[in-house]
Amino acid sequence: MLTKKQLELLDFINKRLKRDGVPPSFDEMKEALDLRSKSGIHRLITALEERGFIRRLAHRARAIEILKLPEPLEKPAGFTPRVIEGDRSNPPPAAMVVETGDATTLPLMGRIAAGVPIEAISHVQNNVAVPGNMVSSGAHHYALEVKGDSMVDAGINDGDVVVIRESKTADNGDIVVALVEGHEATLKRFRRNGGAIALEAANPAYETRVFRDDQVQVQGRLVGLIRTY
Numbered sequence: 595m596l597t598k599k600q601l602e603l604l605d606f607i608n609k610r611l612k613r614d615g616v617p618p619s620f621d622e623m624k625e626a627l628d629l630r631s632k633s634g635i636h637r638l639i640t641a642l643e644e645r646g647f648i649r650r651l652a653h654r655a656r657a658i659e660i661l662k663l664p665e666p667l668e669k670p671a672g673f674t675p676r677v678i679e680g681d682r683s684n685p686p687p688a689a690m691v692v693e694t695g696d697a698t699t700l701p702l703m704g705r706i707a708a709g710v711p712i713e714a715i716s717h718v719q720n721n722v723a724v725p726g727n728m729v730s731s732g733a734h735h736y737a738l739e740v741k742g743d744s745m746v747d748a749g750i751n752d753g754d755v756v757v758i759r760e761s762k763t764a765d766n767g768d769i770v771v772a773l774v775e776g777h778e779a780t781l782k783r784f785r786r787n788g789g790a791i792a793l794e795a796a797n798p799a800y801e802t803r804v805f806r807d808d809q810v811q812v813q814g815r816l817v818g819l820i821r822t823y
Contacts (some may be wrong), residue, residue, distance in 0.1 A: 757818035
């Protein structure tokens with residue numbers, strides 16, 4: 595699955611290759627995607643290459659080859675996202691049945707990536723009932739559906755719904771919703787070290803990503819999790 599920005603960049607490169615026979619420069623890519631720095635383009639290019647959509651040719655300037663296009667670019671009409679069901683193991687002993695408790699309703703804002711960051715989602719898609727004692731009085735909360743498996747060792751599976759309390763700050767070790775460079779959101783464990791912020795996965799298959807503190811905005815802290823069996 596590609597992020598919106600990755601799709602936009604791949605589409606831009608593809609169109610320029612078809613029109614001019616050569617890919618755009620990094621400055622042109624940065625301007626087309628309205629990014630503030632070339633480092634964001636470098637990360638997007640690397641992600642596209644790692645996923646097998648493009649190939650950079652060595653020792654040649656502006657040499658990018660399109661290897662394949664994702665379905666949204668090949669068949670934009672009638673494209674329907676496929677929901678991948680997560681792990682549905684036996685519920686833990688402390689699990690609560692929401693319907694029988696003192697439930698409250700929260701807005702379900704969309705999906706949050708527990709893996710490679712996906713495009714930040716800021717609009718309400720639905721509502722979800724959560725136990726009343728999961729939310730704090732006077733604080734704003736919202737829910738997000740988890741996409742990915744990078745937090746499985748923290749007990750967070752693909753398809754779970756996480757309950758988030760809005761906050762712009764976090765303590766080391768908190769699991770947070772982090773907005774990366776203003777356009778990608780991810781669910782990770784937060785660590786600050788001086789002027790750097792590390793976003794840690796809870797799955798050894800994923801590496802820790804480190805950013806400058808001005809590249810990461812904390813959007814909220816994890817306070818609860820809902821799983822459907």
